[in-house]
Amino acid sequence: MxxxxxxxxxxxxxxxxxxxxxxxxxxxxxxxxxxxxxxxxxxxxxxxxxxxxxxxxxxxxxxxxxxxxxxxxxxxxxxxxxxxxxxxxxxxxxxxxxxxxxxxxxxxxxxxxxxxxxxxxxxxxxxxxxxxxxxxxxxxxxxxxxxxxxxxxxxxxxxxxxxxxxxxxxxxxxxxxxxxxxxxxxxxxxxxxxxxxSGPALSQRLTKRAFRSAPTMTLAESLALEARHQGQAARHPDHVEGRTAFTEKRPARFS
Structure with a gap:
């Protein structure tokens, strides 16, 4: 610096x-x-x-x-x-x-x-x-x-x-x-x-990417990007932890 x-x-x-x-x-x-x-x-x-x-x-x-x-x-x-x-x-x-x-x-x-x-x-x-x-x-x-x-x-x-x-x-x-x-x-x-x-880092990063891209995309392009991002997020351990924490009624502990 x-x-x-x-x-x-x-x-x-x-x-x-x-x-x-x-x-x-x-x-x-x-x-x-x-x-x-x-x-x-x-x-x-x-x-x-x-x-x-x-x-x-x-x-x-x-x-x-x-x-x-x-x-x-x-x-x-x-x-x-x-x-x-x-x-x-x-x-x-x-x-x-x-x-x-x-x-x-x-x-x-x-x-x-x-x-x-x-x-x-x-x-x-x-x-x-x-x-x-x-x-x-x-x-x-x-x-x-x-x-x-x-x-x-x-x-x-x-x-x-x-x-x-x-x-x-x-x-x-x-x-x-x-x-x-x-x-x-x-x-x-x-x-x-x-x-x-302390939140789900991948989910946050993909959300930022989708929102930053949205103004220059068609609806079809945005929908396709959302689907790809959801696939990535759903495969990540953070999603499993979030889902488990929701079921167990406790705060999630994301990686």
């Missing part, structure tokens, strides 16, 4: 933390490469059953570090080379990813939030597309997620206005799963991560 991104893996939960609080966790090239390397490492770690992505200080992430002017002069290369792979990996890595949004999530920081499978925010967190404020366009999968989750009109309004959404507004719009008091964020995310980490 580097000074700007840290990783800890405890009891099946991999916590990845952005650590540039003095820059509101803005993403310069070193931080982006460190984040991408860390995500790649975690994706192949069998001990990591659940991933938590969060930040330090008063921001989750405010996106591109605008002080890195040379990166913006090569914007297509910058986005294609680092931002796109980060968004792609968050979507495709096998583990469920929880976004623990501790503060500002702006620009590409909004993209990181939306790329997570589950999103829990502190009450003081806020969200903004913000790209148009500096005459840029949404990246880091923001356009993909906002259109699908909000529809064309609302997505366009947020992108063009760059207005900030409070955590409660984002929750009401369906962009978050939960909002908690600032002081409860770590505890609540920890509880959820621990619950998932």
């Amino acid at each position: 580097t000074d700007t991104v840290s990783l800890s893996v405890t009891a099946g939960v991999a916590t990845i933390t952005l650590r540039r609080p003095d820059r509101l966790n803005a993403l310069d090239v070193c931080t982006r490469h460190a984040l991408l390397d860390t995500l790649t490492e975690v994706a192949s770690d069998e001990d990591a059953r659940v991933v938590v992505l969060t930040g330090t200080g008063r921001a989750f992430c405010v996106g591109q570090d605008l002080a890195a002017v040379e990166e913006l002069e090569r914007a297509e290369e910058t986005v294609a080379g680092t931002y796109n792979p980060i968004a792609q990996l968050l979507s495709e890595m096998p583990q469920v990813v929880i976004g623990a949004v501790n503060g500002l999530a702006v620009g590409a920081g909004l993209g990181l939030t939306l790329a997570c499978d589950l999103r829990i925010a502190a009450r003081s967190a806020s969200f903004s597309c913000a790209f148009s404020k500096v005459a840029l366009v949404p990246d880091t999968s923001v356009s993909w997620h906002l259109v699908r989750e909000l529809g064309h009109a609302r997505a366009m309004e947020l992108a063009l206005s760059s207005r900030a959404l409070s955590a409660s507004e984002a929750l009401a719009m369906g962009l978050l799963n939960e909002v908690v008091a600032d002081e409860d964020l770590v505890l609540r995310v920890g509880e959820l991560a621990d619950t998932l980490a």
